Amino acid sequence: xxxxxxxxxxxxxxxxxxxxxxxxxxxxxxxxxxxxxxxxxxxxxxxxxxxxxxxxxxxxxxxxxxxxxxxxxxxxxxxxxxxxxxxxxxxxxxxxxxxxxxxxxxxxxxxxxxxxxxxxxxxxxxxxxxxxxxxxxxxxxxxxxxxxxxxxxxxxxxxxxxxxxxxxxxxxxxxxxxxxxxxxxxxxxxxxxxxxxxxxxxxxxxxxxxxxxxxxxxxxxxxxxxxxxxxxxxxxxxxxxxxxxxxxxxxxxxxxxxxxxxxxxxxxxxxxxxxx
Amino acid sequence: xxxxxxxxxxxxxxxxxxxxxxxxxxxxxxxxxxxxxxxxxxxxxxxxxxxxxxxxxxxxxxxxxxxxxxxxxxxxxxxxxxxxxxxxxxxxxxxxxxxxxxxxxxxxxxxxxxxxxxxxxxxxxxxxxxxxxxxxxxxxxxxxxxxxxxxxxxxxxxxxxxxxxxxxxxxxxxxxxxxxxxxxxxxxxxxxxxxxxxxxxxxxxxxxxxxxxxxxxxxxxxxxxxxxxxxxxxxxxxxxxxxxxxxxxxxxxxxxxxxxxxxxxxxxxxxxxxxxxxxxxxxxxxxxxxxxxxxxxxxxxxxxxxxxxxxxxxxxxxxxxxxxxxxxxxxxxxxxxxxxxxxxxxxxxxxxxxxxxxxxxxxxxxxxxxxxxxxxxxxxxxxxxxxxxxxxxxxxxxxxxxxxxxxxxxxxxxxxxxxxxxxxxxxxxxxxx
Ligand code: HEM
Numbered sequence: 187x188x189x190x191x192x193x194x195x196x197x198x199x200x201x202x203x204x205x206x207x208x209x210x211x212x213x214x215x216x217x218x219x220x221x222x223x224x225x226x227x228x229x230x231x232x233x234x235x236x237x238x239x240x241x242x243x244x245x246x247x248x249x250x251x252x253x254x255x256x257x258x259x260x261x262x263x264x265x266x267x268x269x270x271x272x273x274x275x276x277x278x279x280x281x282x283x284x285x286x287x288x289x290x291x292x293x294x295x296x297x298x299x300x301x302x303x304x305x306x307x308x309x310x311x312x313x314x315x316x317x318x319x320x321x322x323x324x325x326x327x328x329x330x331x332x333x334x335x336x337x338x339x340x341x342x343x344x345x346x347x348x349x350x351x352x353x354x355x356x357x358x359x360x361x362x363x364x365x366x367x368x369x370x371x372x373x374x375x376x377x378x379x380x381x382x383x384x385x386x387x388x389x390x391x392x393x394x395x396x397x398x399x400x401x402x403x404x405x406x407x408x409x410x411x412x413x414x415x416x417x418x419x420x421x422x423x424x425x426x427x428x429x430x431x432x433x434x435x436x437x438x439x440x441x442x443x444x445x446x447x448x449x450x451x452x453x454x455x456x457x458x459x460x461x462x
Numbered sequence: 463x464x465x466x467x468x469x470x471x472x473x474x475x476x477x478x479x480x481x482x483x484x485x486x487x488x489x490x491x492x493x494x495x496x497x498x499x500x501x502x503x504x505x506x507x508x509x510x511x512x513x514x515x516x517x518x519x520x521x522x523x524x525x526x527x528x529x530x531x532x533x534x535x536x537x538x539x540x541x542x543x544x545x546x547x548x549x550x551x552x553x554x555x556x557x558x559x560x561x562x563x564x565x566x567x568x569x570x571x572x573x574x575x576x577x578x579x580x581x582x583x584x585x586x587x588x589x590x591x592x593x594x595x596x597x598x599x600x601x602x603x604x605x606x607x608x609x610x611x612x613x614x615x616x617x618x619x620x621x622x623x624x625x626x627x628x629x630x631x632x633x634x635x636x637x638x639x640x641x642x643x644x645x646x647x648x649x650x651x652x653x654x655x656x657x658x659x660x661x662x663x664x665x666x667x668x669x670x671x672x673x674x675x676x677x678x679x680x681x682x683x684x685x686x687x688x689x690x691x692x693x694x695x696x697x698x699x700x701x702x703x704x705x706x707x708x709x710x711x712x713x714x715x716x717x718x719x720x721x722x723x724x725x726x727x728x729x730x731x732x733x734x735x736x737x738x739x740x741x742x743x744x745x746x747x748x749x750x751x752x753x754x755x756x757x758x759x760x761x762x763x764x765x766x767x768x769x770x771x772x773x774x775x776x777x778x779x780x781x782x783x784x785x786x787x788x789x790x791x792x793x794x795x796x797x798x799x800x801x802x803x804x805x806x807x808x809x810x811x812x813x814x815x816x817x818x819x820x821x822x823x824x825x826x827x828x829x830x831x832x833x834x835x836x837x838x839x840x841x842x843x844x845x846x847x848x849x850x851x852x853x854x855x856x857x858x859x860x861x862x863x864x865x866x867x868x869x870x871x872x873x874x875x876x877x878x879x880x881x882x883x884x885x886x887x888x889x890x891x892x893x894x895x
Binding site for chain 1: 701716719
C-alpha cells in the first residue's frame with residue numbers, strides 16, 4: 187500500500203525533476219542480450235593478505251598450459267628459469283639458483299627455440315635452456331591470425347591482470363562454454379558462444395574437455411579442475427612476486443604500526459605542556 | 463611572521479668561518495626554529511607529506527629510468543622485466559605507480575585545506591599561486607608518466623589528450639603534430655614524453671622551493687585564520703611540528719604501504735596490462751582517477767573546443783581565487799554560509815569524478831521506463847546531464863564567493879590564536895567584512 191503510494195506519487199515527481207534537470211528524457215536502448223550466466227567465485231589459494239600460490243595446482247596448471255593452451259598462446263614475459271624462482275611452481279630449496287633446478291632444465295629442454303648458429307649464421311632450432319624465454323607460438327601476428335580464423339590469440343603472461351575480473355574472469359571464461367545460447371542471438375562462423383566474453387562470442391573454441399590431459403599427479407582432469415589449475419598458474423605468471431610482496435608487506439605494516447605508536451607517544455610528550 | 467630573528471650561533475670556528483661565507487647552516491637552523499601558529503591541526507601536515515611524496519617519486523623514478531626502455535617495441539616489455547627480473551623492481555615499480563596516486567590524494571586534501579581556511583588570501587596569494595603552478599606541472603608530469611608503460615590506456619589516453627590541441631582554432635593541427643612528432647602518438651612521442659617526464663619533477667621541486675620560501679615570508683595561516691599577535695601564539699617548528707608531521711607521515715605511509723603491498727593494481731586500469739595497439743580502441747577510454755573531474759567537465763558540452771575551454775577554466779579559476787573571494791574573514795569556521803557552499807563544491811568535485819568514470823550515455827539513475835516505437839527506453843538522468851549539473855555547481859562556487867563576501871555576516875571570532883585555543887568565552891560583537 188505504502189509502497190504503491192510512493193511509486194505513484196514519487197516516481198512521476200522524480201521523473202519530472204529528472205526531465206527538468208536533464209532538459210529532456212534520455213533514452214537508453216536495451217538492445218544487448220542479457221545472459222543468465224551466473225559467475226562462479228571459487229576460493230583462490232592466493233587470495234587475501236596471507237594467501238600464497240597453491241604449488242600443486244600451479245604445477246598442474248603448467249601442464250595444461252604446455253599441453254593445451256601453448257598450441258595457440260604465448261607467454262612472452264616469462265622465462266623458464268622463473269618456474270624455479272622463489273614463489274614459482276617448481277621452486278626447490280635445494281636449488282636456490284633456478285638455472286640448475288632439474289625440473290626447470292627438463293621443462294626448458296622440452297621446447298624448441300629458434301636461434302642462429304654462431305659459426306655458420308644459419309637459423310637453427312635448439313633445445314631450450316632455463317635462461318630462455320617461452321618462445322612465441324607463431325612467427326608473427328599474420329600467421330597467428332591466419333591459423334585462427336582472423337583472431338590473434340593474445341599472450342597469456344599478464345592475462346589475469348589484463349581483465350577486470352582477474353582470475354575469476356579467466357576461470358569462468360574457460361568453464362562457460364556449455365551455457366545455452368539465447369535463441370535470438372546469431373553467432374558468426376568461426377566464433378563460439380561464451381556468456382563471459384564481452385559480447386558473448388569468442389573466436390576460441392572450447393579449449394578444455396574432460397580428460398584432455400592426464401595429470402601427472404593422478405588428479406581427475408575435469409574441465410572445472412583444469413580451468414582452476416591453469417588459472418592458478420596464469421595468476422602466478424601475471425604476478426610472480428606476489429608472495430615476496432605480501433611477506434615484505436606484513437613486515438612493513440608491523441614496523442609502521444609500531445613506529446606510529448612511538449610517534450604518537452613522542453607527540454604527546456613534546457606537546458604535554460602546550461594546550462592546543 | 464616575516465623576518466623571524468635568527469637564533470643560530472655557530473659553536474665551532476669552522477662553523478663561524480662557513481657562516482660568514484655561506485650561511486647555509488643558519489638557513490637550516492632558522493627553518494627548524496621557524497615560529498608556527500600553535501593551533502595547526504592535522505590538515506596542516508599534508509605539506510610535509512607532499513614533500514615526502516615528491517622525494518619518493520624522484521628516487522623511485524630515477525631508478526626505474528635506469529631500466530626502462532622508451533621505445534614502442536620495448537617499453538611494455540621493459541616494465542614487465544622491471545617487475546620480474548630487476549632486483550627490487552617488484553617493489554619500486556608499484557611504489558612509483560601507487561605513489562603518483564598518493565601524491566594526488568595528498569595534494570587534493572592540501573588544496574581543499576587551503577580553500578577551507580582561506581589560506582589563499584592576502585598576504586598569501588603567492589603561496590597559493592605557486593601551489594597552483596605546482597598542481598599544473600604535477601598534472602602534466604602524471605599524464606606524461608602514464609604514457610610510458612605503453613599499455614592500451616597509456617596510448618589511448620595520450621591520443622585523447624593530445625587531440626585537445628588539435629581543437630585549437632587555426633593552428634590546432636600543426637600544433638598537435640609538433641607535439642606528437644608525427645601524425646599520431648608514435649615512437650617520437652614516447653621519447654619526448656619520457657624526456658619531459660624526467661624533467662618536470664625537478665621543475666616541481668623548484669616551485670616547491672619558492673612555495674615554501676613564500677610561506678616563510680608571509681607566515682603560515684591557521685585554522686582560525688587570525689594572524690599570530692604575540693609570542694604565545696606560535697611554537698617553534700621543531701620539535702612541535704616535526705613530531706606532529708612525523709606522526710601524520712607514518713599514518714600516511716601505512717595507507718601507502720597497504721596499496722603497494724596488497725592492492726597494487728586497485729588504482730590503475732586493467733587495460734593497461736594490454737600492450738598498446740593503435741588499431742584497437744578500448745571500449746571506454748578513462749584517465750587516471752585524479753583527472754576524472756576534469757574529464758567530466760570536458761565531456762559535459764558537445765563542442766570540443768568549448769569543453770577544453772571549460773576544463774582549462776576550471777583550473778585557471780583557481781589562480782584568480784584570491785581576488786574572487788571578497789570576504790576579509792579567512793577561515794570558513796566563521797563563515798557559515800560560505801562553508802555550506804564549500805561543501806557543495808566538494809560534493810560537485812566528487813560527482814564530477816563519478817561522471818568522468820562512467821560512459822556519458824549511461825544512466826546515473828532511472829525513475830521509470832516507457833515504450834517508444836516498441837523499444838523500451840529508460841527515463842531518468844544520464845551522466846552527461848549529471849556532469850552538466852556538476853560543472854554548474856563547480857563554477858558557481860567561484861561566482862558566489864565574490865558576492866557572498868560582501869553580504870555574508872560572519873560569526874564572532876576569537877581575539878587571538880591563544881584565546882581560541884584556551885577558550886575565550888567572552889561575547890564580542892561580530893566584525894563583518
Ligand atoms: C608538490 C606539491 C606541494 C608541496 C610539496 C607543498 C608543500 C607545502 C608545505 C610544506 C607547506 C607548509 C605546511 C602546510 O601548510 O601543509 C605548504 C603550504 C601551503 N600550500 Fe603547498 N605544497 C604543494 C602543493 C600545493 C598546491 C597544489 C597548492 C594549491 C593550489 C598549495 C597551496 C598551499 C597553501 C595555500 C599553503 C599555505 C597554507 C597555510 O598557511 O594555511 N600547495 N605547502
